[in-house]
Amino acid sequence: MAAGDGQDDSRPVTSRASRIAVLLTALVLCLVVSALQVSTSPSSHIASVLVAVPAVIAFAFGPPMILGSAVVAAGVRWALLPAEPERIGSAVGTTVVIGVIAVLSCFVVRRGERESARLQKVTSVAEAAQRAVLRPPPDTVGRFRTAASYRAAAQYARIGGDLYAVADTAHGVRALIGDVRGKGLGAVSTATTVLGSFHEAAYTEPSLGPLAARLDTGLSRFLPDDEAFVTALLIEIAPDGLTHAYSCGHPPPLVLREGTVRELPAAPGLPLGLRALPSASASATDGPAPPGTRLRPGDTLLLYTDGIAETRDRSGAFYPLTDRLTAYQAAHPDPVDPHHLLAWLLDDAQDYGRAGTHDDAALLALTWQTDEDPRPREWAA
Known part of the structure; x- marks a missing residue:
């Protein structure tokens, strides 16, 4: 809905099939009640079932249709009166109840x-905040097709x-993925600080170790507690x-290559925000850097x-991530589409964890486009 157009499109979307089913149910209810009332004893109370018609209509329609159905139901009730002329009081009572149920149904629907x-509106604001904080990466960065997905732990x-x-x-394509301890607006604010530091330092620091130190310094100035x-x-x-x-x-990240899944070795370091603690300064904050792994066209790097x-x-x-990624590659031959991979992975993990997950989930994939001659098939170190 465009702002200021004066229209209210906030009603939950109801499919056409559902609307038809509700209308048919209400119609059948009126016809069955009419047939039974005419064919049974005049003292029966079958016509009172007509009070349910407005409530049935409320499952798929708004107040205008609810009130209209109430008028129709009341009309049917009075049309049956010749079959039981002595029950005017019952007809009046049924009409009153139909009106009351219609009014209550309108109130519930409007609420x-x-x-x-x-x-x-809340969802719209959250989506705007996400676009401001987590800017989607471009479809292509350097030689890589990129895709990112996010699923928040909280419903909606x-x-x-x-x-x-x-x-x-x-220095090449640089990527970051992270997980803030905690949830809520405080975690969002912390994530914003880390992202701001990365977008500034990624272009100037000569290697990943100093880049991590820059992120830690910027975050340590911001964090409210130890x-x-x-x-x-x-x-x-x-x-x-x-x-x-x-x-x-x-x-560590995973590399998908020709149906296989391998971990990419990573130099170890302390989480951001903990390096300045006394316990951290008393011990090594960084481990030895492992040799690099040489990717080649067609490889997909998953963070x-x-x-x-x-x-x-x-x-x-636990969700068998490596096994499921191997199965994905078997079902979807190369080249890997990073957007499809992440959408499939989120859905697959959601189906696996039907008992419910209680943490945010972020994914970032980079696929080297196969527009060059392939490198040797072996894994190079």
Whole structure:
């Protein structure tokens, strides 16, 4: 609805088939009641069932149709009066009840419409906030097709504490995915701080270690307490495909290649926001950097948060991410479409965790476009 057009489109959408089914139900109800009332004893109270007609109509229609159905039901009741002329009082009583039920149905429907309109406005604001904080990456960054998806833990929410970003820099394509400890507006604010630091530092820092330190410094100035932190994963893909990862307490990325799924080795580091603690300064904050992995055209790099990996089924078993990605590649031969992959993965994890998940889930995929001669088939280190 465009603002200021004077129209109210807040009523929940009802399918045409549902409307037809409701109308047929109300019509059949009127016909059956009429037939039974005429064919049975004049002292029967079958005609009183007509009071249900406005309530039936309220399942799929608004106040105008509800009031119209009440008039029709009352008309049917009075049309049956010649079959029982001595029951005028019953006809009056049924008409009054029909009117009362119609008015109550109108009230309930209008209240539902107002709640729907309120939820629609809240959702619209949340979606605008998500677009401002989590800007969708461009479809193509460097040699890579990119896609990102987000699922908030709270019902109807569109934003939470997970974050992602991609930048095409002089050092190569750099990507970030992270998970803020906690939920709600505080987590959103923390995520905004990390993203702002990344978009500034990703273009200037020479390697991932100093980039992580810049993010930590910026976040430490912002965090309200010593218990807040952010797990994050930084990726750098050089123009020749040599890829390095730096994990700040975050799960390593996965590489999808010709039906296989492999973890990309990541240099270990502390979560953002914890490096300045005394316990952190007394120990090594960074581990040795593993050798890079050389990607090649056709490879897909998948970054994810634990909202996916820690999805559980009713028995408590974790979502088998690697196995499911292998099955996806078997069912969807190369080249991988990153948008389709992420949509499928979110739906598959949601189906697996029917008992309910309680964490946000973010996904970021980068697929090297196959517009060049393929590299050697073996995994290069």
